[in-house]
Amino acid sequence: MTKEERSWILQDFGNSAYSITITTAILPIFFKGVAASQLPDATSTAYWGYANSLATLLIALLAPLLGTIADFKGVKKKLFAAFTLTAIISSALLATVGEGRWIYALVIYIITAVAFNGSSIYYDAFLTDVTTDDRMDDISSKGFGFGYLGGTIPFVLSLGLILSAENLGLTVTFATQMAFLITALWWMVFTIPMLKNVKQKYYIEGEPSKIKESFSVLWKTLLEITKNKMVLYFMIAYFFYIDGVHTVITMATAYGVDVGVDSDRLLIILVAIQLVAFPFAILYGKLAKVFGARKMIMAGIITYTVISIYGFFLKTELDFWILAMLVASAQGGIQALSRSYFGKLIPKNKSAEYFSIFNIFGKVSSIFGPLLMGIVISITGETRHGILSLIILFILGAYFFLKIKDEKVEEIA
Structure with missing residues (x-):
């Protein structure tokens, strides 16, 4: 290293x-x-x-x-x-x-x-x-892993x-x-x-443009993304499945309270998730060398689909522990490999611009998962139906991700 x-x-x-x-x-x-x-x-x-x-x-x-x-x-x-x-x-x-x-x-x-x-x-x-x-x-996986x-x-x-x-x-x-x-x-x-x-190795020559010109450059980049099918499908897929990931992370504690898990136990579980997520995030990176990042991202999407289904049947504190460990096993890996997969798709001299869009997709998407859960819970009166509804996000994410046919990643010209 x-x-x-x-x-x-x-x-x-x-x-x-x-x-x-x-x-x-x-x-x-x-x-x-x-x-x-x-x-x-x-x-x-x-x-x-x-x-x-x-x-x-x-x-x-x-x-x-x-x-x-x-x-x-x-x-x-x-x-x-x-x-x-x-x-x-x-x-x-x-x-x-x-x-x-x-x-x-x-x-x-x-x-x-x-x-x-x-x-x-x-x-x-x-x-x-x-x-x-x-x-x-x-x-990227080691960054997430050691971050936990x-x-x-x-x-x-x-x-x-x-x-x-x-x-x-x-x-x-x-x-x-x-x-x-x-x-x-x-x-x-x-x-x-x-x-x-750490130094910036890849860059655009010249000086930063005026604000108006910067927005013009940004618009040009967005048009580039729409013309490159691999990047476009990835961004749409990422929008859906990362929304589901963030929703599970942000709503898990509230869901634990709803099913009767003690607040002190929830704090212990939170620490346990961090510790378990550490080796699993690194493991995802190792497995990506063997099976490829694309397959491991799909493994993460499938894991979260299982989490949504299991959450529907959750009744005891033991069930919540199992759910928490499933989350810990995938949350770092899917985020880390999504970051590195995207990093290999984009032109390196525009990395900050592309990653700003990548981060915004992640943040804007995080609005819809909790909203979806809230609407479903309000209609049905059951928290468990809310977590089950997240399957929709993972199915849509998997659908668009599978449209990326080739494991090979190429930079945009």
């Missing part, structure tokens, strides 16, 4: 701490229990939802333009550094959130979310710079600090604030190799 590949993987090892600590587990609880403690529960939950929606909208509007600009010589690294450092600093600032400061908390969180997602676009785009096509599946491990370590440390706060003579609020500092510090340490060792 080269120095550039190791540095790229270490960035995922570091930034995954943000995903589990700030996006998924600790900050949402801290926001409701401390920052917005004076607000009614329904109101604070609604405000949290609005903040997430606004952050998603902002990155959706900014990403294509920033991706287009980043493909020019020397720009991608600067934008990656700017977005990453902004995300790290704003994550650390969450430690200054106190009781009743819910507006301040939401503003800081929105900044972290936009900066994190922006940095992720450039991080993904650097995959084409740090490795070769024949190693891309393996490196890297996200779990500071989360467990933070959780231990919070649970032991009283024994250590600390308040739970202070311990939680320290968790945000731990997350930011962890992320910063493992960002240094990326900033030091």
Whole structure:
């Protein structure tokens, strides 16, 4: 493994701490229990939802333009550094959130979310710079795999600090604030190799265009995608199946509560998913060398189809554990290989622009899965019917993915 590949993987090892600590587990609880403690529960939950929606909208509007600009010589690294450092600093600032400061908390969180997602676009785009096509599946899988491990370590440390706060003579609020500092510090340490060792090898000559011209370039790229059948079918397939993947990830905890799993057990299961997902993500990359990335992505789609069916029959905590382990076995692998498969399809000198579109497809699609579940649950009155409805997304994803007839991937001319 080269120095550039190791540095790229270490960035995922570091930034995954943000995903589990700030996006998924600790900050949402801290926001409701401390920052917005004076607000009614329904109101604070609604405000949290609005903040997430606004952050998603902002990155959706900014990403294509920033991706287009980043493909020019020397720009991608600067934008990656700017977005990453902004995300790290704003994550650390969450430690200054106190009781009743819910507006301040939401503003800081929105900044972290936009900066994190922006940095992720450039991080993904650097995959084409740090490795070769024949190693891309393996490196992408290792990034996801070590990311699960890297996200779990500071989360467990933070959780231990919070649970032991009283024994250590600390308040739970202070311990939680320290968790945000731990997350930011962890992320910063493992960002240094990326900033030091990774360089933009593929680029477009010249200077970044004016905003109007950048949108013109973006439109031209979208037309290129529609003319290349392999890329077009992949993007449509990805839109559907990754929507199903994200929906299972985001709705699993709520579904566990509905079937009677204790909240403490859910937290344990969340950590277990991260630990199990680590080796399985790497395994997907190894198996892709033997069977090809296309077959392994299909294996992931089939696994998630089974998850949707099994979820319908779920009744006990043991059933939920089985469901969680199935999710852990596939979630990293299917995302990692989708990233590397796309990376081999696109022209390397336009990687930031193409990956901005790739990321936007993933984010926009994530709106429809929860919406589909919500509608079905509302009509039937049964949560289990909602998870079963996700089969539609995986069937559509598989249909369009199978339209990619050839395992060989070629760059767009």
